[in-house]
Amino acid sequence: MLSNYKLETPSSKLARAQWIKDKLGGSKGLQVALFLLTILATSMIIGDGVLTPAISVLSAVSGIKEKAPNLSQGQVTIISIVILVLLFSVQRMGTDKVGYSFAPIIVVWFSLIGGIGIYNLIRYDVQVLRAFNPKYIVDYFKRNGKQAWTSLGGVVLCITGTEAMFADLSHFNVRAIQVSFSAVLLPAVSLAYIGQASYLTKFPEEVNDTFYKSIPGTLFWPTFIVAIAASIIASQAMISGVFSIIQQSQGLSCFPRVRVVHTSTKYHGQVYIPEINYALMIACVCVTGIFRSTTNIGNAYGIAVVCVMLITTALVALVMLMVWKTSILWISLFVIVIGGIEAVYLSAVLSKFIKGGYLPVALAIVLMLMMGIWHYVHVKHYKFELEHKVSGDYIHELAADRSITRIPGIGLLYSELVQGIPPIFPHFIDKIPSIHSVLVFVSVKRLPISKVESDERFLFRQIEPRELRLFKCVVRYGYKDSMEEAGDFEKSLVKNLKEFIHHEIFVRAGDPSPEISPSEESETAAGCKPRREASNGGIQERQGSSNYSSGSIVRSNCNGSSNSSSSAGGKAGAVVAEVEEETRFVQKEMEKGVVYLLGETEMVAKPTSSIIKRMVVNRIYRIMRRNFRQGDEAMLIPKGRLLKIGITYEI
Structure with a gap:
């Protein structure tokens, strides 16, 4: 439970949403079906990133044959191919740098096509406006039958491009897109098609290339140049969308690791993926x-x-049921009207x-x-580690082993x-019988929310016995959050680790000083905030729990200082001294250097597995893993401080 979530009062809509969620959670078949449906749409969008630049640029350039x-x-x-190569070559600059000219060009483009549409309407046949009468749709289908269908x-090509607007949500807010679509795009495109319809009433034989043929002679070359520029911008939007959706898919372990470059310090969602860029270009x-x-x-x-x-x-209908808690009536109307129209169009394009x-x-x-194979093996990898995790007895034996350096x-x-x-971990100890003075087991997790606040990013737990100074740390990111560079990540992790140690020592000592009231907050040097009861994926945060070492996970909101007024006598002094000693020790060890340890895990199918499973795991997954980036590159780990540990898992 994170601050991104809100508390909802019980209602019939909430009960319905919970019932659907329980059904999905309890049915493996429904989960697989939903997963496949989602990655199908994701794959189609990525494929759209190939088709949009090709058709946009080719159709714009084809107009040159008029002259x-x-x-x-x-x-x-x-x-067209030369223009496409140039388009993909400038992607590394980022939308933030190449996008300054987008708005002026698009405004000029829509002004041109809208103005030309008005000109053609007035010049050729104003009576085409009667086509807004739905009666002509019925007459059209009666007259043409199967050909009309x-x-x-x-006809569906008239509305393509709207499906790519989600890409712009990384660059603009929702209101900006709504206003620009309703006030600029829709009127201009409608006028353009109305003008072409008017032109065709006089020149029906020119239906194959109506757009360029209907342009007044003096405006041809300006329109041609702006059309190419507009096609490049349309392609850019779709390419950016592909980068964005692959980044999010990778964060949810549904796409092989690729290098994600954030190209803008101002707009968080603007990313560039070199491997995908070259693949799309080819x-x-x-x-x-x-x-x-x-x-x-x-x-x-x-x-x-x-x-x-x-x-x-x-x-979206599923989201309306489970997340938005929309009325069944509105959901039904949405599915019947919008879904029905789309189903008709789909039957035609098929x-x-x-x-x-x-x-x-x-x-x-x-x-x-x-995507399916990568996700399947990733889940199997996690389940293997979960089933073979190290026992507490091993850790206690390790603490008693004096041969460990x-x-x-x-x-x-x-x-x-x-x-x-x-x-x-035991594999590492077996090969190199040594442990760092402070060892943190780091788990990076992507959550199905867009952003995680920085003060909620780290969850810590200390592993018994305490003298080993072993810690578990879960680092939580939203699917739109980017990972920090190594230096920034280390500072944030150590800062939060010291805060955790501070808070944990007070909790263990039975001192209530971390749990202060708002009125007392001004009296403390650290400004500790009360912890709240919460849970996330099996990770528990407990309110002042004294049995913390048995498995609870605590996130501290303190800044590392003690509240000297909250206790008195030698006990308080001892607690404060212990806090200062432990935090100084951690800081001192950080100054000596941080080393990254990464498991180089080889996944293989068991010999008793089916031929298909052996083919998927031993062949296809291995090829993908070796031809995409490794974990240290995806997590921005500096190679000079990286130690990889090889191990093989049979799944």
Whole structure:
């Protein structure tokens, strides 16, 4: 339970949400289905990151044939590929640096297409405005039958791009997107299509390239240049979205490790992933070079977009039930109206499957396999460590073993295991019979919330016997939080460790001084805040618990000083002296150096496993693990202070 969560009063909606949550939590089949549905949509969005730049740039560049009819489609394709390569080459600069020109270009673009639409409407046929009458939709389907239904596969391209707006939430707030979409984008695009419809009433034979043919001669070249710039910006938004969603998927252990570079100090969500950037560039170039036509790419694009929209509608309905506690009536209307429209469009675009529509499906299957296999092995790895965690007897035997050398400095041993000591630890002791003066078992956990406040990031527990100075530390991040550089992380961890030691010693001594009232807070040097009862994933924080060493985990909100007025006599003096001695010891060991210990775990399937499991774990997962970044790179661990410990787990 974190401060991001809120207390809710009991209600029928809350009871309904809890019932659904219990059903999902108690059904392995529902969990797997929900997981597969989610990574399918995620994979489609990543595939959209390949198709959007290809179709946007190719369609914009194709307009040059209006003024240079001698250019072949192959030459147009080469020009498009050059622009795509340049687009992906500047990604390393970050949206914060290349994005200053975005707003002016987009405003000019929408002003141009909206103005041209008004011009065409007035010049050719104002009566096309009658098409707003829903009666003409019915007449259209009666007149054209199956062809009208098939044409919806092309109509859906008029609304593509809206599915990518989530990417901009990392750059702008919700209100800015709502206002810009409603006041600028929607009117301008509507006027553009209305103007083209008016133009087609006079020149129906030019339906294949209406946009460029309907542009007044004097505005052609300015519109052409701005169209290319706008297509680049549209591609940029989708590429940024792919980076963002892969970063979040990686944080939830659903994507292999990749290097995430934060390109902006002002906007938290702006990231760049070099490996993904080059993979997208190669894929975009291949798609553009192979298909060459916006028609075939459009068939693939339509399927990807509508699938994402339909799955999003289903997941939003689930969020409305479980999180927003929305009325059943509104949820039903939402699913029937929005979901029904999307289902109709999906049925239409699926008719284009063999004409290029198979591409996003193929990409999604490959990405789903990657994400599913990575998550499956990650879960198996965690369960193995949980089942083989080190017993308390081993730690006590270790404390009594005089052959174990204590090394100066602080050791940080990384493990997925939240509770208990990972099996890599005795393996390390067996190979190198030594322990750092202070050893912290660090577990980095990504939680299904966007951000974790800094004062709630670290959870500590001391492992008995205390003279070993072994600690467990859970470091919690939201899926939008970024990991600190090594120096900043070490300072934060040691600072919170000293606060924990301060608080824990007072609790163990039975001194109530850490638990002060707000009125007393001004009298303390540290300003200790009362702890609150909370739990998160089996991690417990206890209110002044004296049996802390038996397994409770305490997070301190103190700043390291004692409240001298809260107790009197020798007992208080002894407690204060112990606090000062322990915190000085930790600080002294930090100054001697921090060493990172990381398990180099090799995952293999048991010999008795099925052929499929052996293929997945021993072949596919191993290939992915070796070709993506290792754990120390993903966690920004400095190589000069890293010690890897090899071990093999059979799952």
